[in-house]
Amino acid sequence: MIYSLYIINKAGGLVYQRDFAEQLEKLSSNDYLVLAGTFHGVHAITSKISPVPSSSGIEVLEAETFKLICTQTLTGTKFLLVTDPQHQNVEVLQKKVYDLYSNFVMKNPFHTPEMPIRSDQFDAGLTKLISEA
Amino acid sequence: MSDPSAYAYPSSNSARLSTTSSVYTDGRQNRTKSLLERNLNxxxxxxxxxxxxxxxxxxxxxxxxxxxxGIQDLERKLNELGYRVGLRMLELLVWRDRNPKRETRVLSILYFIHTALWKGLFGKQADSLEKSTENEDEFMISDNEPILTKYISVPRELSQLNCNAFIAGVVEAILDSAQFPARVTAHTVPIDGFPLRTTILIKFDKEVLEREEMLK
Structure with missing residues (x-):
């Protein structure tokens, strides 16, 4: 079960947020921004305090009720997927989300880099991907 | 007397980069052959x-x-860009044709665009070629999944825009240079299963239809 997807730009701003499960509590749009910014900070701290040099920072956060998987691209964009704790094979899904992003967001002339994502085809692709997963 | 060295030829080691094949074609093309030496056909x-x-x-x-x-201005600009491609595509496609000929009838030039042009540009035929039921001088060529705009999502405030205006420009140039002056525009006409279906609307000038009438 996939709960939600967050895409955070390299400056820590939330550029995309979408819930896929019904039972999730809705937050105000400001709260989502704060959440994204907080995670961005936590990610920066974890990569600094790691005992191993050049750590990529937090990758998985497992809790009793959810699991959060973070992948960072080479350009510093972070994809966060929140799933149920038992969910397997999230890496494959992350890759497919990144695939959709690089096709329908980056190749869209009406998208400005680092700005909120508004692309109908990206939305439709995600809906299809999550319903199949 | 002018100094002859001022007209010195470029030294042989300053090879023009634009004529050598780029690394992106690696594996598909013989890299020692430059773009200009490749067979056009x-x-x-x-x-x-x-x-x-x-x-x-x-x-x-x-x-x-x-x-x-504004949107109309943008479509006009894209149309102009496409026009420059179309001028060259007609020459190239006729050159590639096994038995090239000059099309003189409306239907045959439209069929050429529907088949030869689409294959040359996109590797497939267009999905339909229709005559307008309302206007004598209008024809439509439709593509269910236009490749060029595959990844483009037009924002709501520009919903009138169809980026295939570029293709409309290509078609217009071909018709113009084949002596079928026409106005060509692109429109989004979604049908079930093909939300991006695009229709290229061709409106011929009066003289074209008059000539067609004479040739009958």
């Missing part, structure tokens, strides 16, 4: 990556968008 293995094309077209739209006022 051999299209196999000379396909362009869709990603590269999409990024280039995306930049072209962003470039055009900075220099226009």
């Amino acid at each position: 051999r299209t196999k293995g000379a396909e362009v990556s869709l990603s590269a094309l999409s990024f280039l077209f995306s930049e072209m739209i962003q470039y055009a968008q900075k220099r226009v006022n």
Whole structure:
């Protein structure tokens, strides 16, 4: 079960947020921004305090009720997927989300880099991907 | 007397980069052959990556968008860009044809666009070629999934825009240079299962239909 997807730009701003499960509590749009910014900070701290040099920072956060998987691209964009704790094979899904992003967001002339994502085809692709997963 | 060294030829080691094949074609083309030496009629293995094309077209739209006022102006600009491609495509396609000829009838030039042009540009035929039921002088060529705009999502405030205005420009140039002057526009006409279906609307000038009438 996939709960939600967050895409955070390299400056820590939330550029995309979408819930896929019904039972999730809705937050105000400001709260989502704060959440994204907080995670961005936590990610920066974890990569600094790691005992191993050049750590990529937090990758998985497992809790009793959810699991959060973070992948960072080479350009510093972070994809966060929140799933149920038992969910397997999230890496494959992350890759497919990144695939959709690089096709329908980056190749869209009406998208400005680092700005909120508004692309109908990206939305439709995600809906299809999550319903199949 | 002028100094002859002022007209010195470029030294042989300053090879012009634009004529040597780029690394992107590695594995598909013989790298020692420059673009200009390749056979014009051999299209196999000379396909362009869709990603590269999409990024280039995306930049072209962003470039055009900075220099226009309004949607209609943007479509006109894209049409102009396509026009330059169309002029060259007609020459190239006729050259590649096994038994090339000059089309003189409306239907045969439309069929040429529907088949030869679409195959030359996109590797497939267009999905339909229709005559308008309302107007004598209008014809429509439709593509269910236009490759060029595959990754483009037009924002709501520009919903009137169809980026295939570029293709309309290509078609207009071909018709113009084949002596079938026409106005060509692109419209989004979604049907079930094909939300991006695009219709290229061709409106011929009066003289074309008058001539067609004489040829009958």
